[in-house]
Amino acid sequence: MTIERHDTKARMSRAVIHQGVAYLCGQVAGPDARNADITEQTRSMLARVDALLEEIGSSREQLLSATIYLKDGSDFAAMNAVWDAWVPEGHAPARTCVCAPMPADELKVEITVTTAVSA
Numbered sequence: 001m002t003i004e005r006h007d008t009k010a011r012m013s014r015a016v017i018h019q020g021v022a023y024l025c026g027q028v029a030g031p032d033a034r035n036a037d038i039t040e041q042t043r044s045m046l047a048r049v050d051a052l053l054e055e056i057g058s059s060r061e062q063l064l065s066a067t068i069y070l071k072d073g074s075d076f077a078a079m080n081a082v083w084d085a086w087v088p089e090g091h092a093p094a095r096t097c098v099c100a101p102m103p104a105d106e107l108k109v110e111i112t113v114t115t116a117v118s119a
Contacts, residue, residue, distance in 0.1 A: 004018075028045055045109055093113075
């Protein structure tokens with residue numbers, strides 16, 4: 001049984017791949033967007049997901065599931081507008097969206113993703 005870990009630190013790995021499935025750690029907006037509105041934070045967060053998907057050999061078309069955490073439920077529509085433009089038509093993953101506290105006050109959104117990885 002092979003388990004492949006990417007960028008492993010003491011507390012977590014950025015991605016863990018097992019049997020063709022990758023589990024990505026939570027992604028938030030990059031430092032340059034941390035004080036931005038929900039639209040810019042969502043764009044930045046999803047750009048970071050794109051980079052990690054590319055790094056592990058996956059893509060948006062291979063997404064299996066996503067869990068989105070919003071600091072404020074009133075941001076749901078604005079976040080969804082960015083999400084809907086990002087997800088390729090016909091490739092929407094199973095998705096959950098919940099309101100939750102963020103690890104830093106300035107953050108408005110976080111996502112965890114599970115994706116298939118091409119062999």
